[in-house]
Amino acid sequence: MIIAIDGTAGSGKSTTAREVAQRLGFAYLDTGAMYRAITYKALKTQIGLEDPGAISRMVEETRMEIRMANAERGMQNPESSNQNPVTRIFLDGEDVTLAIRSPEVDQRVSLVSSYPRIREKMVELQRKMVNEIRNGIICEGRDMGTVVFPKAEVKIFLNASLRARAKRRQKELTERGIHLSLQQVEADLARRDRLDSERKVSPLRQAPDAILIDTTDLTVEEEINRVLEIVKKKLNFRIRKQWRWILARWVLNVIFYWLLGARVKGRENIPDTGPLLIASNHLSYLDPPLVGWAVRKREVHYLAMDGLFQWKKGFAWLMRQYNAIPLKTKGFDRKAFRRATGLVKSGEAVVIFPEGARSRIGKFLPPKPGLGLLALQTRAQVIPARIVGSNHSIRALFLRRKRWGIQFGPPLDLQITMSKMKIANIKERFQTVSEEVMGKIAEMQVLNSNH
Numbered sequence: 001m002i003i004a005i006d007g008t009a010g011s012g013k014s015t016t017a018r019e020v021a022q023r024l025g026f027a028y029l030d031t032g033a034m035y036r037a038i039t040y041k042a043l044k045t046q047i048g049l050e051d052p053g054a055i056s057r058m059v060e061e062t063r064m065e066i067r068m069a070n071a072e073r074g075m076q077n078p079e080s081s082n083q084n085p086v087t088r089i090f091l092d093g094e095d096v097t098l099a100i101r102s103p104e105v106d107q108r109v110s111l112v113s114s115y116p117r118i119r120e121k122m123v124e125l126q127r128k129m130v131n132e133i134r135n136g137i138i139c140e141g142r143d144m145g146t147v148v149f150p151k152a153e154v155k156i157f158l159n160a161s162l163r164a165r166a167k168r169r170q171k172e173l174t175e176r177g178i179h180l181s182l183q184q185v186e187a188d189l190a191r192r193d194r195l196d197s198e199r200k201v202s203p204l205r206q207a208p209d210a211i212l213i214d215t216t217d218l219t220v221e222e223e224i225n226r227v228l229e230i231v232k233k234k235l236n237f238r239i240r241k242q243w244r245w246i247l248a249r250w251v252l253n254v255i256f257y258w259l260l261g262a263r264v265k266g267r268e269n270i271p272d273t274g275p276l277l278i279a280s281n282h283l284s285y286l287d288p289p290l291v292g293w294a295v296r297k298r299e300v301h302y303l304a305m306d307g308l309f310q311w312k313k314g315f316a317w318l319m320r321q322y323n324a325i326p327l328k329t330k331g332f333d334r335k336a337f338r339r340a341t342g343l344v345k346s347g348e349a350v351v352i353f354p355e356g357a358r359s360r361i362g363k364f365l366p367p368k369p370g371l372g373l374l375a376l377q378t379r380a381q382v383i384p385a386r387i388v389g390s391n392h393s394i395r396a397l398f399l400r401r402k403r404w405g406i407q408f409g410p411p412l413d414l415q416i417t418m419s420k421m422k423i424a425n426i427k428e429r430f431q432t433v434s435e436e437v438m439g440k441i442a443e444m445q446v447l448n449s450n451h
Contacts, residue, residue, distance in 0.1 A: 001026075001136040001238060002151075002346065003231055004144035007158030008204065009192050010165030012215045012223050016158065017140040019224045020231065027068045027133050030087035031141035031148070034122050035113040036100035037064060037089045042112065049108055052115040059121055065090040066129060068137075103178055107188060110195035113142075119201050123148050131274040131347045142196055145207035151346035154234045155210035156227055164216045165189055244321065245299055252293040260397040264294045266408035272297050275344045275380035279371050279437045280406070281364060282353035283391040290390060291351050292322065294406050300349045303327045303340060303370075329356070337373060344378040354434050360391050367438040372430030375414050375437070384409040384437055386444040409444050412437060 003026070007013045014030060021028035038059060039049075047054050067088040088097045112118060126148055130137055139148070145155035160168075166186035173180055196204035206212060211230055215223050256262040270276070278300065280291060288302050301323040309316040309326050327336045340350050352374065354367035375382055389397070389404025396402045414433060423429045 001153050001235070002130060002149050003136065003138045003154040003156070004149050004152035004207075004210075005138060005140045005156045005158065005227070006142055006144050006146070006204070006206070006210065007156075008160070008165065009189050009196075010169040011158040011160045012168070012218075012220065013140050013158055015220055016223050016227055017138050019220075020227050021138045023224075023228065024136060024138075024231065026136035026138050028087060029066070029068050029126065029129065029137060029139045031122070031126055031139060031144065032109075033087050033089050033097070033100060034064070034066065034125070035118070036105050036109050037091055037096055038062075038118060038122075039105050039109045039112040040096055040100045040102075041091055043104060043108065049111055052117065055112060055115065056117040056121075059118060063092050064125070065093075066125070068129065068133075101176070103173070103180065103188075106192075110192045110199075114195065114199035114201065116201045119143075123202075127275075127345065127347070142204045143202040145210050146205060147202045149346050150207070150342040151348065153238065154231055155207050156230065157206040157210040157212050158215055158223075159212065160214060160216040162186060162190060162193075248322065249293055249296065252289055256290065256293055260394070260404070261400050262290065262294075262397075263403070263405035264407070265405070266410075267294065267296065269383055269408045269410050270295055270297065271381065271411075273347065275347055275378055276349040277344060277371070277374055277378070277380050277382045278349060278351045278385055278408075279354055279382055279441065280351065280385035281387055281438075281441055282355050282358050283360065283362060283387055283389075284358060286390040287353070287358075287387055288324070288351065290387065290406055291385065294408070295349070298349055299323060300351050301325060301340070301343050302351045303336060303353070305329050306333075325350075337370065340374060341377050344374065344380045350374070354438055358391075362388075362391060364438060364442055367431075367434040369427055369430035369434055371437055372433030375433050376430065381411040382414055382437060383411055384440045384444065386441050386446075388446050403446075407444055407446075409440060412440060 003020075005013055005017045014032075017030070018028055020026070038055065041062060042049055042055055042058060045058065047058055049055070067090070088095060089100060090096070126139070130139065130149070139152070141148070145152055145157070163186065166182055166189055169189065170180060170182055170185045173185070193204075213223065213226055218226070278291060278295070280287065288304065292300050292302075302325060304319060304324040304327060306326040306328050308324075309319060325336050325339055327333050340352075344350050352371050354371040355365040356368040356370070357365060359365050385406055385408050387406045389402050392402040392404060397404055414436070423432060
């Protein structure tokens with residue numbers, strides 16, 4: 001579960017995120033500390049902050065290690081630890097967790113974090129770290145809910161009046177032995193607000209689906225409780241959804257395995273976590289639930305023809321409950337692919353049938369470029385899957401007259417395919433990738449062993 005907490009400087013993000021993570025036993029990632037670390041090293045090595053190229057080269061040569069609080073403990077017995085959750089930052093082996101909190105870094109971090117290449121590197125690292133967390137994590141920053149994790153299950157945006165934020169920041173600095181006037185602190189926060197909100201790449205803004213909390217008149221405890229209330233409501237909903245998937249898989253196991261004799265090979269090729277695309281041939285209406293049942297260890301999302309959602313209201317509701325994404329069959333459905341891309345980048349698994357239609361006689365149809373688009377934009381692992389026999393009659397399957405099931409192949413290294421491409425037309429590039437994957441599916445051997 002990813003909880004994204006964004007907000008303005010001094011709005012209480014760090015204090016609230018740390019304490020909520022502690023009480024829930026979640027991992028905690030302070031992404032702002034990563035940009036502070038880069039700024040700190042640039043200042044320390046006297047690299048010109050106005051030179052994004054020099055800073056980018058410095059980042060490439062820097063070994064950054066992030067040690068997230070509670071990353072190993074997850075949700076087990078959170079109250080048993082008195083550890084104050086802090087994201088510890090190491091640069092080239094040196095712990096700079098405290099050093100990056102100086103006023104000098106405060107004044108310059110917004111400039112450094114505005115450089116596109118720096119943000120690209122940090123976002124890549126943030127997503128990689130979060131994908132390695134098996135339980136909940138709270139990510140705090142300025143673009144968590146809008147850019148880094150657009151499909152986070154909970155998005156919260158904290159804000160407060162400039163004067164309230166300045167008083168809090170002045171108190172923080174005073175406790176660390178740094179004495180600045182309220183006017184100085186207020187001016188610096190106003191400058192950072194302007195830089196953060198006006199930068200071209202990942203500007204500070206509230207995500208449309210984020211919950212706004214104005215912390216101006218809230219105590220720290222009230223702020224923490226407000227966030228906890230929101231998160232716990234979502235957790236209760238998530239638990240109900242997990243039971244829904246468990247029940248569905250149990251029912252499908254009875255139907256597919258015990259009654260109809262479906263077989264599965266290659267489950268070991270499916271990673272338990274992380275961004276994933278599963279590309280399969282398509283023979284019948286049984287295919288989507290077959291893939292979801294066969295994956296077993298994780299939820300999957302499906303791209304499904306929008307005509308299915310217009311069949312019956314109850315059926316459309318059921319499809320949405322099990323993560324089906326309506327896809328228009330005519331033209332390019334930008335909305336559906338944007339949603340699928342966001343899900344994959346957030347670490348989810350998306351199932352796509354590249355042919356775009358069922359081949360009831362079992363022959364492969366020419367693939368559409370949609371799979372190539374998703375693969376190139378997300379750079380996720382792609383697992384090829386071959387379904388056989390699902391186009392036979394239920395009677396034939398029940399009587400075991402026909403062999404049927406699904407086989408998952410090993411992950412495809414499409415980066416090699418992409419690096420060899422010399423195609424300028426972007427649509428042709430997408431099409432080439434889709435054809436490459438369909439070729440791998442066609443090469444897979446038909447099931448020849450038991451479930």
